[in-house]
Amino acid sequence: MRLQLLLCIALGLSPIQYPMDSQTSISSKAPLSYTTDLQAPLGSEKHPVRVSSGIMLSNSIRRDIPKYPPPPRCGEPLPESWKGSGVSVLHALIDPEGKINRLDYISGREAFREPVTNAVHNWVYKPYLLNGSAAWIETTITLEVQMGCSK
Helix, strand or coil, X not given: CHHHHHHHHHHCCXXXXXXXXXXXXXXXXXXXXXXXXXXXXXXXXXXXXECCHHHHHHCEEECCCCCCCCCCECCCCCCHHHCCEEEEEEEEEECCCCEEEEEEEEECCHHHHHHHHHHHCCCEECCCEECCEECCEEEEEEEEEECCCEC
16 A cells, blocks of 8 residues: 555555446545546546646636735734644636636635635636647645734
């Protein structure tokens, strides 16, 4: 299992083990509800193409910035939700038009969930072409959030 995991990481594949049947769902440990039909054509909604976050970043057309409550002034006590920074990780299913069809918040501070999810859901990407046709895409989106005070 450890060797398999290392190989998956080195090859950029998902370390999820798929059973031998044609209907496969992603690991129940993950909060995702995507299903993959391995007999469906690659690039369809039931069998999206996995694309790295770096490539999808370069294909982005519109990226809204999350809107947070106004920060406290420097010297004022910070609310608990404002203390520190964090990374929010999301999993997205993008349709052939480049719009986010489904978005799951995988990890990050609970205080960031709503603003990050609302902003990212409005992002738009250039259509990803597979053999000349626009395809459904599955990708990961990572946002770094840094909170602080305003002067």
